[in-house]
Amino acid sequence: MDLTYTEEEEAFRARLREWLAKVLPGLPAKPAAADWPARRAYDAAWQRMLYDAGYAGLHWPRDAGGQGATPTQHLIFLEETELAGAPYVGANFVGLLHAGPTIAAEGTPGQRARWLPPILRGDEIWCQGFSEPGAGSDLAALRTKAVRDGDSYVVTGSKIWTSHAEVADWCELLVRTDPEAPRHRGISWLALPMDAPGVTVRPLRTLAGSAEFAEMFLDEVRVPAGNRVGAQNDGWRVTMVTLAFERGTAFVGEVVACRRVLGALARTARANGRWDDAVLRRRLGRLSAEFTALWRLTQWNVSEAQSGGGVPGAGGSVFKLRYSHARQELYDAAAEVLGAGSLDADQEWVADRLSSLSYTIAAGTSQIQQNVIAERILGLPKGR
Amino acid sequence: MDFQLTDDQRALRDGTRELLAGRFGRERLRAAVDGPVLDRELWRELAAAGFFALRLPEADGGVGLGLPEAVLVLEEAGRALLPGPLVACQLLAGIVDGVATGERIVALADAPAAPADGPPHPAVTSAPVLWEHPADCDTLILLGGAQGADPVHEGREAGAYRSAAADVVRTPFASVDPLTPLARVTDIPRKIPLPLDVARVRREAALLTAAQQLGGAARTVDMAVTYAREREQFGAPIGSFQAVKHLCAQMLVRAEIARSAVYAAAVTEGVLDATAAKLLADEAAVRNARDCLQVHGGMGFTWEADVHLHLKRAWLRAEFWGGAGAAEEALAEGLIA
Ligand SMILES: Cc1cc2nc3c(=O)[nH]c(=O)nc-3n(C[C@H](O)[C@H](O)[C@H](O)COP(=O)(O)OP(=O)(O)OC[C@H]3O[C@@H](n4cnc5c(N)ncnc54)[C@H](O)[C@@H]3O)c2cc1C
Numbered sequence: 001m002d003l004t005y006t007e008e009e010e011a012f013r014a015r016l017r018e019w020l021a022k023v024l025p026g027l028p029a030k031p032a033a034a035d036w037p038a039r040r041a042y043d044a045a046w047q048r049m050l051y052d053a054g055y056a057g058l059h060w061p062r063d064a065g066g067q068g069a070t071p072t073q074h075l076i077f078l079e080e081t082e083l084a085g086a087p088y089v090g091a092n093f094v095g096l097l098h099a100g101p102t103i104a105a106e107g108t109p110g111q112r113a114r115w116l117p118p119i120l121r122g123d124e125i126w127c128q129g130f131s132e133p134g135a136g137s138d139l140a141a142l143r144t145k146a147v148r149d150g151d152s153y154v155v156t157g158s159k160i161w162t163s164h165a166e167v168a169d170w171c172e173l174l175v176r177t178d179p180e181a182p183r184h185r186g187i188s189w190l191a192l193p194m195d196a197p198g199v200t201v202r203p204l205r206t207l208a209g210s211a212e213f214a215e216m217f218l219d220e221v222r223v224p225a226g227n228r229v230g231a232q233n234d235g236w237r238v239t240m241v242t243l244a245f246e247r248g249t250a251f252v253g254e255v256v257a258c259r260r261v262l263g264a265l266a267r268t269a270r271a272n273g274r275w276d277d278a279v280l281r282r283r284l285g286r287l288s289a290e291f292t293a294l295w296r297l298t299q300w301n302v303s304e305a306q307s308g309g310g311v312p313g314a315g316g317s318v319f320k321l322r323y324s325h326a327r328q329e330l331y332d333a334a335a336e337v338l339g340a341g342s343l344d345a346d347q348e349w350v351a352d353r354l355s356s357l358s359y360t361i362a363a364g365t366s367q368i369q370q371n372v373i374a375e376r377i378l379g380l381p382k383g384r
Numbered sequence: 385m386d387f388q389l390t391d392d393q394r395a396l397r398d399g400t401r402e403l404l405a406g407r408f409g410r411e412r413l414r415a416a417v418d419g420p421v422l423d424r425e426l427w428r429e430l431a432a433a434g435f436f437a438l439r440l441p442e443a444d445g446g447v448g449l450g451l452p453e454a455v456l457v458l459e460e461a462g463r464a465l466l467p468g469p470l471v472a473c474q475l476l477a478g479i480v481d482g483v484a485t486g487e488r489i490v491a492l493a494d495a496p497a498a499p500a501d502g503p504p505h506p507a508v509t510s511a512p513v514l515w516e517h518p519a520d521c522d523t524l525i526l527l528g529g530a531q532g533a534d535p536v537h538e539g540r541e542a543g544a545y546r547s548a549a550a551d552v553v554r555t556p557f558a559s560v561d562p563l564t565p566l567a568r569v570t571d572i573p574r575k576i577p578l579p580l581d582v583a584r585v586r587r588e589a590a591l592l593t594a595a596q597q598l599g600g601a602a603r604t605v606d607m608a609v610t611y612a613r614e615r616e617q618f619g620a621p622i623g624s625f626q627a628v629k630h631l632c633a634q635m636l637v638r639a640e641i642a643r644s645a646v647y648a649a650a651v652t653e654g655v656l657d658a659t660a661a662k663l664l665a666d667e668a669a670v671r672n673a674r675d676c677l678q679v680h681g682g683m684g685f686t687w688e689a690d691v692h693l694h695l696k697r698a699w700l701r702a703e704f705w706g707g708a709g710a711a712e713e714a715l716a717e718g719l720i721a
Contacts, residue, residue: 001393001452002386003651009385072385266719278713285712288719289645289660296387296644303387318640321633367626373636374629378609383624 003299005076012069013076019053020084027087033210040125040167043090047122056120057096059249064104065116071249071305075298078252088253091164095119095126097250099172102189106230106238115170115191127168129159129192129216130239136161137368139174140183140236144218146175146190148225148232153177153190155198155221161362165201165214168194173223178233189235191227198222208354209345249305250363251323252298258330259291261349265330269337283333290326294319317377321369324359331356387648389456396453400460403433408464410690417562417693422468422489422520431486435470436477440484446477451588452650455595459646462599462669465693467563469516471592472525475585479578480523480546490523491515492589493569494705514704518556518567521549526572527582544580547573561696587658590705591649594662597669597701598646600694601639604669604676607691608632611680622679631679635672642668656718663711669698 005013028045031038050056059074060066069077089096100119103111118124135142144157155175162171171192178186192199198221203211230238266284269275301315331353335342342350360366374380389397407426416423431437438454440446447453454474461470469491473483482488495513515524526545553571609632612623622628642665649657673695677684684691702708 001389001647001651003648005385075385263719266716270720281716282709282712284719285714285716286663288656288715289663289711290641292648292657292660293641293645293664296648297641299385299387299648300644303385306386307388315640318637322637322641367630370630370633371626373633374623378605378632378636380609380612380623380629380632381621383620383626 005072009072009076012073013080016055016077016080017084019055020080020086023049023053024084024086030087036167036211040091043087043092044122044125046087046090047092047096047120051121056122057100057116060100060104060116060120064100064112065120066104071302074249075252075302078249079256082253082256091125091167092119092122094128094164094168094172095124095170098128099126099170099191102172102238102241103191103229105241106189111191111226111229124169125164125167126170126172127162127164127194129162129165129171129173131161132158133160137365140187142174142176142187144173144175145179146177146188146223148177149222151225152222153188153225153228155190155192155218155223157218159216159218161204161213162201162216163213165194165216166203166211170194171216174235174239177235181233184236186233187235187239188232189229189238190223191229192218192221192223193227196221196223206355207357208351249298249302251319252302254327255291255294255298255323258327259295261330261334261352262287262291265334265337265349272337272339274337274339280333280336283336287326287330287333290322291330294323294326297322315377317364317369317372320364321366321373324366327359328356387651393453393456396449397456397460400433400457401463404460404464404466408466413465413563413690413693416467420467420517420563420565422517424486424489427468427489428486431484436473436486437484438474438477440478444478445484450650451591451653452647454592455646455650458592458595459599459602462596462697463603465563465600465603465690465697467517469521471589471596474592475588476525479580480525482522488522489517489520490525491517491521492525492527492585493572494527494586494589496528513569513572515552515554515567515569516564516700516704518549518552518554519565523547524549524552524569524572525578525580526569526574527580527585544578544582544585545572545574546576546578559700561693561700563693563697564700566700583655586705587653587655590662591646591658593701593705594642594646594649594658594665597662597665597698598639598642600698600701601635601642601665601668601672604672604691604694605632605635605639607694608635608672608676608679611683615681628679631675635675638664638668638672656715659706659711659714662706663708663715666698666702666708670695670702673698 028042031042047056057066058069058077062068096119100116103115130139132142132144144159146153146155171194173190173192175188175190176186177188198219200217202215204213204215206212269280274280297319301319331349334349335353338349341347344350375382407429434447435457437446438449438457442448458470469489472490472492476490477484480488480490483490493513493515524547551573552569554567554569556567559566612628612632613621615622645661645664649661677691677695680689680691683689
């Protein structure tokens with residue numbers, strides 16, 4: 001058990017810090033949350049900066065245009081960019097963390113050459129069209145159908161909760177290509193150009209008031225068969241590669257941020273007198289232990305990935321489950337520190353409190369995570 | 385960074401588990417419940433296996449390992465519910481003669497010092513000074529001492545004192561844990577000061593106790609899962625019911641969170657890391673034992689099943705070396721320091 005970083009890792013950190021200190025002051029001002037085109041431009045500009053400096057696709061394999069960095073280097077990158085206040089991955093999330101890695105793992109050389117470089121440069125934005133009105137936790141129930149017609153698929157159906165759909169160029173789309181086959185064996189993975197005729201995107205307003213995701217209607221949309229990644233009807237397996245990434249290092253920066261917020265909460269409470277309340281103090285102390293442990297668990301999981309080949313395993317579910325709830329508790333504690341100030345929706349922590357509510361739902365609900373832990377890690381029988 | 389067990393650490397863990405399974409299996413455990421007297425022969429065997437001399441330099445007859453290895457060994461002891469003042473013997477081997485070889489059994493009693501500035505905290509001075517396995521110990525080491533009226537806490541400064549067990553006045557009481565007899569220390573001679581880094585002993589005692597809690601927390605996950613796979617109701621294993629699954633999943637999460645905190649604190653040796661580790665491991669051990677009991681149904685409420693032994697030991701360990709309140713306050717203070 002070693003928590004010290006190697007000389008090479010420290011050198012990587014030092015170089016990164018130096019670069020961040022140099023470039024971050026030159027960033028344009030953060031766009032308003034509701035201004036999607038500006039947000040896209042901002043996220044793309046940051047991705048381009050990363051690309052030019054050799055940090056794009058850090059954790060991607062080299063032959064996919066990435067840097068082939070170790071999981072530990074990726075951890076350091078996420079930690080340092082958060083500490084420096086650098087922008088988040090934002091609209092590039094799906095491209096860099098889901099669709100890109102899937103194409104890198106399962107795509108043909110031609111598909112990799114077509115789609116991966118624009119993701120790394122920040123030129124093309126991807127969204128994820130998995131969930132449907134009738135297929136949420138039970139993703140394999142999806143019904144959006146794709147019928148082969150010559151060298152195209154004709155796609156009809158609807159998707160929902162598609163984050164960043166409004167600004168995306170591409171959508172990684174799960175479709176049913178064989179309605180007769182057992183559910184998991186009739187699904188294919190398609191790259192859908194968002195400007196194809198027949199695609200309608202209707203923004204959905206979240207409880208935070210913003211339009212972070214959308215409904216997508218697909219009306220006989222023609223998608224070239226060459227846009228299918230993996231074999232026909234093998235899309236479920238292809239997708240699971242992606243989900244494994246989704247539950248891995250996706251939250252490293254956030255845990256770092258939560259620890260910083262916790263310190264700020266304590267100082268605010270001291271300044272406004274709420275610190276005299278032992279119940280609140282103890283609550284913050286408890287959260288301090290919690291986030292320390294979550295950070296250590298992250299290091300544990302990253303070390304495991306490093307020694308075991310890079311794809312985070314079911315252990316990511318343990319992290320995701322505990323972290324989602326800890327984040328909600330953190331912002332509930334923030335509300336207690338703020339008192340009546342917690343009713344001001346423009347207050348930063350209040351906005352974060354609202355968005356924290358999605359954490360126990362998105363990317364696998366807490367109940368589903370518990371099923372996964374019970375069945376895949378503990379080996380309890382499937383059933384009711 | 386490589387925050388995983390090394391091959392040697394894995395071998396140590398497996399070897400310890402095997403040793404304890406052989407020398408302190410279920411029969412011995414239940415015999416100890418009926419007669420909670422420490423088995424001196426077993427104690428010497430544990431010593432011979434390096435249990436106590438683990439961290440002493442090889443030149444002094446020790447094994448030359450570090451705190452992480454001590455944590456792994458104590459975790460296994462916690463899994464096996466091995467009784468005795470293991471933490472004290474681990475920490476005092478090499479300081480008190482005969483402990484490393486298992487010839488002498490020593491316990492630690494903690495009388496936390498009051499803050500140097502200001503009057504002693506009432507909750508601190510009134511806390512009883514507990515002694516585990518009083519009848520089995522040869523020596524008792526008292527840590528610290530706050531200013532106050534009663535003879536136990538009335539120390540001149542926060543130091544450490546060594547006493548022959550026979551010289552310590554104590555009042556035994558019926559321990560909630562059948563495997564751990566307890567007494568309240570009522571008077572203790574402070575004639576032989578012991579040069580100890582008291583802060584360090586407290587920190588490491590908290591961490592090693594947390595390691596035992598971790599072992600207990602992990603063991604109760606295994607027990608619950610095993611039972612949930614076997615026990616059938618409504619024509620199916622109860623582990624196929626989601627309510628039971630989710631109890632088990634939360635148990636695993638608690639144990640793994642505690643594991644991360646405990647192992648990391650063993651590496652960093654930071655005081656707040658140890659405090660956080662103790663807090664999370666106490667919670668994992670106590671709540672996992674509760675959930676394990678629930679999964680076992682009526683069987684879990686019996687004396688015969690081992691579940692209650694884990695719960696009671698978890699309660700007991702949670703009272704030693706800093707409870708939740710003090711830990712949370714210390715961690716909160718750490719946020720603004
Ligand atoms: C902010 C946000 C962003 C999202 N972005 C995307 C995106 O970009 N692309 C995309 O495809 N999807 C996205 N999603 C969708 C997300 O993956 C789904 O919301 C999620 O999988 C849950 O599906 P559902 O909403 O249909 O809820 P349901 O599946 O209908 O669940 C409702 C309730 O039933 C419980 N439940 C369901 N099944 C079980 C079971 N077997 N056992 C126990 N309890 C169960 C759930 O835990 C939940 O409490 C996003 C969601 C959110 C909140």
